[in-house]
Amino acid sequence: MSIEEAVIKYSDMLYKICIVMLCNEQDTQDVIQDTFCKYLERKNPFANEEHEKAWLITVATNNCRNILNFRVRHPKVPIEKLAETLVAPEQRENITELLSLPVRLRTVIYLYYVEGYQVKEIADILKIKEAAVKKRMQRGREQLRLLWEE
Amino acid sequence: MNRDEIKECMEQVHISEEMQQEIIHNLHRQMAGGKRRRSLGKMAAMAASFALLAGILTISVQAAIMSIVRERMENISKEELSGLAEMLRQQPVNSDTFSREYTETEKMREKELREAYKNGLFPEEEILLVDSVEQAPKNRLSYARDVSCFCLPEREMTDEELLEMIDFQHTMAYAVSQASHTSKPEEEHELQEQEREAQQQELWESVQEAGGIGESEAAEIAKKYLETTLGLSTEGLNLLSVNLLDIKGSDLNAEIDIAYVVTFHDPENFAICFLIIDAVNGSVLSVNGN
Numbered sequence: 001m002s003i004e005e006a007v008i009k010y011s012d013m014l015y016k017i018c019i020v021m022l023c024n025e026q027d028t029q030d031v032i033q034d035t036f037c038k039y040l041e042r043k044n045p046f047a048n049e050e051h052e053k054a055w056l057i058t059v060a061t062n063n064c065r066n067i068l069n070f071r072v073r074h075p076k077v078p079i080e081k082l083a084e085t086l087v088a089p090e091q092r093e094n095i096t097e098l099l100s101l102p103v104r105l106r107t108v109i110y111l112y113y114v115e116g117y118q119v120k121e122i123a124d125i126l127k128i129k130e131a132a133v134k135k136r137m138q139r140g141r142e143q144l145r146l147l148w149e150e
Numbered sequence: 151m152n153r154d155e156i157k158e159c160m161e162q163v164h165i166s167e168e169m170q171q172e173i174i175h176n177l178h179r180q181m182a183g184g185k186r187r188r189s190l191g192k193m194a195a196m197a198a199s200f201a202l203l204a205g206i207l208t209i210s211v212q213a214a215i216m217s218i219v220r221e222r223m224e225n226i227s228k229e230e231l232s233g234l235a236e237m238l239r240q241q242p243v244n245s246d247t248f249s250r251e252y253t254e255t256e257k258m259r260e261k262e263l264r265e266a267y268k269n270g271l272f273p274e275e276e277i278l279l280v281d282s283v284e285q286a287p288k289n290r291l292s293y294a295r296d297v298s299c300f301c302l303p304e305r306e307m308t309d310e311e312l313l314e315m316i317d318f319q320h321t322m323a324y325a326v327s328q329a330s331h332t333s334k335p336e337e338e339h340e341l342q343e344q345e346r347e348a349q350q351q352e353l354w355e356s357v358q359e360a361g362g363i364g365e366s367e368a369a370e371i372a373k374k375y376l377e378t379t380l381g382l383s384t385e386g387l388n389l390l391s392v393n394l395l396d397i398k399g400s401d402l403n404a405e406i407d408i409a410y411v412v413t414f415h416d417p418e419n420f421a422i423c424f425l426i427i428d429a430v431n432g433s434v435l436s437v438n439g440n
Contacts, residue, residue, distance in 0.1 A: 007174050011169075015164070019163060029172070029173065040177065062380075066437060087159055087163060091158065094155050097151055098160075110156075110160070113153050114156060128403075128433070129433075144156075
């Protein structure tokens with residue numbers, strides 16, 4: 001796959017997860033850029049498309065976490081303002097609520113409910129324990145007042 | 151909110167075509183140049199300039215902060231440095247914020263000025279420090295101590311102001327890296343040391359009871375994480391300390407709420423880096439620095 005094809009295929013998916021984690025367009029672009037740099041340098045072939053996608057998410061989320069842990073970031077944008085640029089007015093409240101969760105919680109919530117990954121898969125992607133994923137899911141749901149059954 | 155609403159909401163979020171094209175363009179440029187920006191390269195470069203924690207990241211990106219900058223830092227009085235380190239220690243937030251976004255031209259000029267700073271272009275004045283955001287003058291650059299916020303003027307910043315900010319960031323990083331060398335009265339120091347050792351012993355007993363890992367293993371995990379996960383070179387880094395820390399009440403998840411704090415020092419860039427590692431299962435909980 002050429003780099004154009006890879007960017008076109010995966011950048012939208014990476015953008016969503018990075019913007020959810022970082023709440024900042026410029027940091028998000030940096031992370032996507034770095035993720036594709038690593039993708040270009042990777043020598044081992046992927047087992048399949050799912051493996052490729054999960055690998056990209058792992059690299060991107062690691063980069064996001066590193067950015068979040070370092071002091072230096074691009075100037076912050078208030079979440080409400082960011083929400084205005086991301087979604088239509090009727091969804092602004094929802095996305096603001098999601099982005100207002102602590103980053104660890106909104107990341108697992110996103111991977112589970114939007115990307116459709118299972119708990120074990122999320123644990124593998126984020127390199128954390130399944131118990132930690134479950135705990136974060138529970139806290140995230142509580143905070144989002146999510147009412148559906150597991 | 152329910153499951154469908156989260157999905158619907160995220161279905162509206164898309165990367166712009168412009169960003170997509172910019173990413174492709176940058177990747178082509180890097181490929182053509184025969185070198186790729188290292189992972190976290192941009193952040194590393196910024197961190198190098200800021201010299202916060204980051205020597206770790208910067209080692210492979212930049213050989214060193216120019217000696218002229220180091221000389222400038224070394225000329226700062228001990229009192230000023232300890233005052234700054236204390237200010238940073240007391241701040242309730244762990245990252246600097248900005249009162250507004252940079253304009254596009256400010257971003258561009260800041261990048262150029264960071265380079266120029268390393269080559270000896272320094273500001274004529276120092277940044278104005280104020281106690282709180284409320285005290286920040288409206289049309290002048292200042293730094294609010296209480297919330298570590300750079301209060302930017304509403305107008306476009308001048309080169310002098312950008313340099314003041316860059317200089318202050320360097321100074322803060324240097325102050326933090328020097329803080330550990332601050333001397334204390336011997337007796338007080340000894341008492342504190344005894345207290346610290348007793349706390350460490352207590353934590354260590356809990357870790358042993360839970361079948362946790364030792365100091366050297368924690369240090370090894372930290373080093374390996376920097377090298378393999380972050381893809382960074384650890385050559386030239388000094389292992390400064392490995393301490394146990396009770397993380398109860400923090401938002402970190404460890405098996406028994408005890409973690410190792412493994413601290414590396416990059417003497418070349420006056421920078422330090424802390425990795426927080428679960429004392430039982432050895433997982434890296436956080437990479438941090440100051």
